[in-house]
Amino acid sequence: MDFSQTYFELFGLPQAYVLDRARLDAAYRELQTTVHPDRFAAQPGAEQRVAMQWATQVNEAYQTLKHPVNRGVYLLRLQGIDALAADNTKMSPAFLVQQMEWRESIEDARADKSVTALDALSGDLRAAHRRIEAQLAELIDTAHDFAAASEAVRQLRFMDKLIAEVGDVYEELES
Structure with a gap:
């Protein structure tokens, strides 16, 4: 797995605000099964740490993409925009x-x-x-x-x- 992937790439989804929640959920479950730290309990410490990092990355990505505000913030961040920056307060x-x-x-x-x-x-x-x-x-x-x-x-x-x-x-x- 590649830690430089976007969250969308991680789950095999197009990079868009509108997403197929069922596909996201299914991809999340599949990745969780693959990278869950319990699967690496008998492996050396280094592999256990990598598995933990992957599990953390997968959880963070899922939480970000499933929530509308977080997904919007993330997509804008990918465009170089910090939507929640303290100096970005314009509101109609x-x-x-x-x-x-x-x-x-x-x-x-x-x-x-x-x-x-x-x-x-x-x-x-x-x-x-x-x-x-x-x-x-x-x-x-x-x-x-x-x-x-x-x-x-x-x-x-x-x-x-x-x-x-x-x-x-x-x-x-x-x-």
Whole structure:
């Protein structure tokens, strides 16, 4: 195995935002079977260490590619762009206003202890997440507009945080 391969090459997948999750999962399971450290328990220490490095690489690659934000960040990094750099904070004003409205809705649902409001908000957030993911796929795979894709990645990251925050409020209300 070659440690210089991209994560896509490692799993035999095309280098694209849109990927076949079933193929990724199958390739991951196959590689895990091949490089799992237990298979090398009787081998010399050097071979055990290499197997551990491979298992770590395979796990990291899988975790990166299966998560939409991480996959976008990785693809942009392959293009020389650090989408999450501290100095890369450009965000459309409309998205920022919408984000503030969603945060207010979360706080209102928390204050009102309204699961119904959280359900509606959760649906809105997930729909917005899907729209941004589709936009990101278009920007990376078709338009090759990596600067715009960088902003879409940051938006998706915000959406993940908002969705997690809604989950936290659900837990608060259940207890």
